Amino acid sequence: MGPGAALSMTETHVDSEFDRALRLAERSCTPGVYDADLDDGWFxxxxxxxxxxxxxxxxxLRHRLPDHPDPLTISAFFLSGGRPGPATVxxxxxxxxxxxSHAAVRLSQQEDDGRVERLRATAAFHDQDAAGGAFVCSPPPxxxxxPxxxxxxxxxxxxxxxxxxxxFRVDPSTLGWHAGEPSRQGRMGGWVRMADGRDPDPLMLLVALDALPPVTLDFGLDGYAPTIELTAHLRARPVPGWIRVQHTTRVLAGGYLEEDAEAWDESGRLVAQSRQLVRAPRT
Structure with a gap:
């Protein structure tokens, strides 16, 4: 970590493995620039x-925007694969x-031939507890x-x-690919929670939305399917417990496909959505 005070995510989760992996240290000489140590446990x-x-x-970003600590939407381009070790945010x-409030963020790492950008994103943040308003969602999952x-x-x-x-717990109806019998319907579903018992929150939902295997497996396409771009919408603060996630796709063309994801908490409330553009496996 670089100079400056270490920043954890929330006071209530300081002992969580996830929050330890999110720790940052703001550079005292450069406000808004943070040093991080990317955790190899998330490979x-x-x-x-x-x-x-x-x-x-x-x-x-939530540390830069104390009046608006909750992500409402984030759109990220993944420019190169992240590696464990020092990084700059x-x-x-x-x-x-x-x-x-609106903001932008870049994540980069040093390599032998220079500094390499891993991710670049723009985001809108708000105070989710103060948002209020009606909640209408149709259809149900x-x-x-x-689980x-x-x-x-x-x-x-x-x-x-x-x-x-x-x-992870996988919906058996979307597990045919593992037995060599993919449904070819472009579906993947399951339940996700932190292994150490940490309760879900908006930042954990960013992991949950991208946690399931790629739907390319349900088309019989095995292999690495990297994300090109992912846009997430955080709709509500989840209750403690499991997060139910469903992925679907409609179009595979030109070597790329979209993955639409929905995340529901144990109360049956839709808490997050995302769409990502994925490169199909080359084999």
Whole structure:
């Protein structure tokens, strides 16, 4: 970590493994620039998990925007694969409003041939507790068995440290790909929670939205499917417990597809949505 006081995410989660991985130190000589140490416990496949990197960047922005501590929407481009070790998070406040603030953030790391940008995002933040207003959602999520009736996530990738951080349970109706019988309907579903028992919150939802295996597996396409761009909308603060996630896709064309995700908490409330553009596996 660099100079300056270490910043945890919230006072209520300081002992959580997730929050330790999100710690930042603001540079005293450069306000808005933070040093981080990317945790190798969030590896999946050949790089650090994109949802974890988004949560780290969102944590930096919430410290820049104390009046608006909750992400409402974040749109991130993943420019290169994140690696464990030192990283720099650079933030820019674009506009501070009464109910909404806008900002930008960049995550970079030093490599042998120079500094490499990993992620660049723009975001809108607000105070979720003060947002209020009506809540209307239609239709309800597709039926899914409860977590105890869903099997654990198969470890299908070479590096799956992420599976030790998260407790996954997969909807059996979307698990045919693991038995060599993909449904080819472009669906993936399951339940997610932190393995150490930490309650979900808006930053954890950024991980949950990107936690399930890529829907390309349901098309019989095995292999690495990197995210090009991901936009997340955080709709409500989740209650403690499991997060139910469903991924779907409609179009695979030109080597790319979209993944639409919805996340529901245990109260049955839609708490987050996302759409990401994914490159299909090359094999």
């Amino acid at each position: 999946i496949g050949g790089a650090l998990h994109g949802g974890y990197l988004m949560a780290l960047c969102a944590n930096a 650079t933030t820019e406040v674009i506009r501070r409003g009464r109910s909404l 597709a039926p899914m068995p409860p 105890d009736d869903c099997p654990p996530m198969p470890r299908h990738l070479d590096r799956t440290d992420l599976f030790d951080r998260l407790d």
